[in-house]
Amino acid sequence: MKFIDRLQHGWNAFINNKDPTFRPGPSYSYRPDRARFTRGNERSIVTSIFNRIAMDASSIDIEHVRVDKDGRFTGIIDSGLNNCLTLEANIDQTGRAFMQDAVMSMLDEGVVALVPIDTTLDINTNSFDVETIRVGKIMEWYPQHIKVRVYDENSGTKKDVVVPKRSVAVIENPFYSVINEHNSTMQRLIRKLNLLDAIDEQSGSGKLDLIIQLPYVLKGEQRIKNAEDRRSTLERQLNNSKLGIGYIDSAEHVIQLNRSLDNNLMKQIEYLQNMLYSQLGITQSILDGTADEKTMLNYFSRTIEPIVFAIACEMRRKFLSKTARTQGQSIFYFRDPFKLVPVTELADIADKLTRNEIASSNEMRQKIGWKPSTDPKADELRNKNLSAPNEESQSLNKEQYYEEENQNG
Template sequence: MATNLGSRLKRAWNAFTNRDPPGKSSYGGGYSYRPDRVRLNRGNDRTILTAIYTRIAMDAASITINHVRLDENGRYDETVDSGLNSCLNLSGNKDQTGRALRYDLFLSVLDEGAVALVPVDVDTDPKTGDVTIESMRVGKIKEWYPDDVRLEVYNDRTGQREELTLPKAQVAIIENPFYAVMNEPNSTVQRLIRKLNLMDVVDDQLGSGKLDLIIQLPYIVRSEARKKQAEDRRAEIERQLAGSKYGIAYTDGTEHITQLNRSLENNLLKTVEYLTNMAYSQLGITPEIMNGTANDTVMTNYENRTIEPLVAAAVDELKRKFLTEEARANGESVLYFRDPFKLAPVSMVAEMADKFTRNEIMTSNEFRQIIGMKPSKDPNADRLRNANISQSKEDIAAAGQAAVEKNLSGASRQLPY
């Protein structure tokens, strides 16, 4: 049936003319900034640790985490289309994508030391008892109990951060594997934070605009009258400096002024540099990783020593808390996948494609998808075979027969019965 102008107008909607959503009279409380955004504490947001935490969290969030099904040998078989997999990869909640949820999780773990991944919207099938997780949030742990935890979680219905107590069995508690290095009160990172805050205090004092002058008067200041006279003289010089356009004041010829706003030598900067290098070495980070000039060997060492323990801690807890014993017995699991081609330069892509296809590890179409090309329609592009070896007559005949059967089946579907 053809669509006329009247039916199109009935279904039309414009964002500027139809502003109010149907059935919604008020929006609730509003904010000038995003209220559910993760914010660092303990003064971390004022130091260089913000850049380090952000880099580690971004690299950890780039690793894919899937709810999968394993075969009888414990190998990856297929990805399970479940609520858990959707939250981790597509939509974590109404405000965050799956990757944003993972970034929020890892950044909070590095900052807090231990956080909880809380299933917020959960749907339970009354017939089968299957539980489907529809949305998740990262919650800060406020108090620990033997079987429960007190959490601070953002409520996307009220727009407020609220506290609630949940059993430990219902939430995934992820602890920072580098807790002893980053979150302990006397750890290297915490000592570095205190030194950096102390440097900020010294810098504020040096840049406060004070002159730090000592005025030597031509008389002894011991009696109360002389002290009052000295205070009046100091106030007079302050008034001259404050009221002068260029900050110029005059004094008597018998008075001497000594300026003390010289920087004092201390070991604070050397201590900060020492602690920074120690923190880098303990976390497996180099300056080249931070500025993006690290080679593939350094990046591989960084991913194996820093990123992998962090992601593995989250994956193990997700598998333990959100998969039942029956699901694990049926071969379900949670795995993480790292793209091995991400660090490969363009000059190595052709060589890698030849080795992977020649050794029958990947098909041509699988490698074409990695480099962003559409799959080929050739049936041989989906077969694991070495293209450099001549095929036997039996293989060629079998491939030709398969192509003929495929063409016949496609033609039969197009016949008008």
């Protein structure tokens, strides 16, 4: 730009930050729309499990697509709903952050609502396009409506609104009986972990755990009162002493409890943790990132796929009208199968896919991360190791044509 144009159209964050349309609302030292765990889930290993599942589920692409009459994917529809799922769900969240928020809230609460905030038409109508969408917590259930608590970006607070069920995606956790039921494996594990935390707090509270043996028998109220006074005196000695030193009579004895009573709480926690892992289809290697390809494939098939399918199916049912579904619109999810493939095996897979005319060269270059080739043959779906059959047929047709022309004179 020229110097004059830069003066006319340039903008500086410090000089030009005087927008008269700015409306200061409530301010926070933390992000107010961020999802937070409830019922003590934030104080246990549940946080790491939920976060891992939500991250892996949000890595799967969910898009608004068009299908043919046989239900096969033909292309992506450029719509407001697809923009919410892939780019920007609202002013605060990207499409991937929105999906992670939805999965984490669903796992924590058992059921969650995906509420359209800005739409092209009234959501009470049968046909509308979603412009922005947010995750809402269901507060009350009605026969045809639900009351949800959702963040209002205009006021900066969370508000309760009543919306119709047919226009809001209500997603229930597929693992509800394992995670959210009152006496499920997850809830039992959380209660055991809370007990373990309480025991740890008691052991680390600075108590001495001492028993003083007095030189007389504690029978009668006066003897018991004397023992209480003796204990109080010793406590005052230790509290008022700079180094925590006290004294006792030569006839008194001190018995120290240097360890707590043994219990099987840790064994129960390990048992419930292993049972929870098996019921959810995850392992410790998945959480620490050392799982092999077969383990990850089983994890995506048994754990992630049911969650993503529930979200995509509910969006297809609520956000696409019957007319739109008849016209070939749908909600599909796609997982990149090359994410778990080592580099040493990728060349062999690319050779098989291109040689069997399943993928073109540019499609494989895109999976590797390289820019497409400008060669037109790189977009052709054919075996590059063989000569092109179209070129051979065209040359044969030309030879037959010239021979017929010569015979006909």
